Amino acid sequence: MARAATTSDVFNAVAEPRRREILTLLVVGELEVGAIVTALRLDQPSVSKHLRVLRETGLVHMRRNGRHKLYRTNAPALQPVHEWVSTFERYWSNQLSRIKERAEAKMKQSRETGTSEKES
Amino acid sequence: MARAATTSDVFNAVAEPRRREILTLLVVGELEVGAIVTALRLDQPSVSKHLRVLRETGLVHMRRNGRHKLYRTNAPALQPVHEWVSTFERYWSNQLSRIKERAEAKMKQSRETGTSEKES
DNA sequence: AAAATATATTCCTATATCGGCATGTGTCAA
């Protein structure tokens, strides 16, 4: 086997930098393919291919408007990724909150004692 | 070109299901390679290769203990992924709050103008 | 209907896997 198919796995679909750019672009609002092409300076076939992957993974929605096709990001499809990564959040956010706690404790102490210098 | 190298991009490294399993396993605490092999029922060379990718992307740390090697997940390396995905969070978690906002805006308008019908 | 416009698809090539198998490397024990 080679790598997993991008068309079936959101993680793989999102692994592509250009596709991430497209999603970022289309989350603000609908855009037609041509607009994406000019915005990201990619070849039109390349954009169409990426859009296909994003479509098949449910990461974008499309609606037709005359001979244009309007794409927009379907954010909820990213939830699995978000949930998975969030599992690990506590393993680094605690470091930050620990710093915050120390800082707040220090401020509180300053308020109480009147000191204002940094003591280790 | 083919796909981007898994060894240089965290997104690609994490796109592999087995590697995600390994990260989930190693975030709880250190494990030696053999333990990963038995826990995930993979071949040892396969595990070693995945660990190499995870190592080179900074997703795991390793320390030697005798002839064993102890690996653990380096959660902060996942922050870029988390930050990127979080950008889209408001586009689904706000579906509820958006309804709330609309309702509140409508109420506010009603209070101000006395109207009560929905106008776009 | 024919031309023009907007997208999508196909074909091709180079590359990067992933798994399986064999082998190499490093460390501890006898």
Added chain:
DNA sequence: TTGACACATGCCGATATAGGAATATATTTT
């Protein structure tokens, strides 16, 4: 030093890309 044990790496084959160029499909306009 010679084994034994724990991992890592190399080689192979099959597959899935991503980009570029050319072509096909769909829709509007003339």
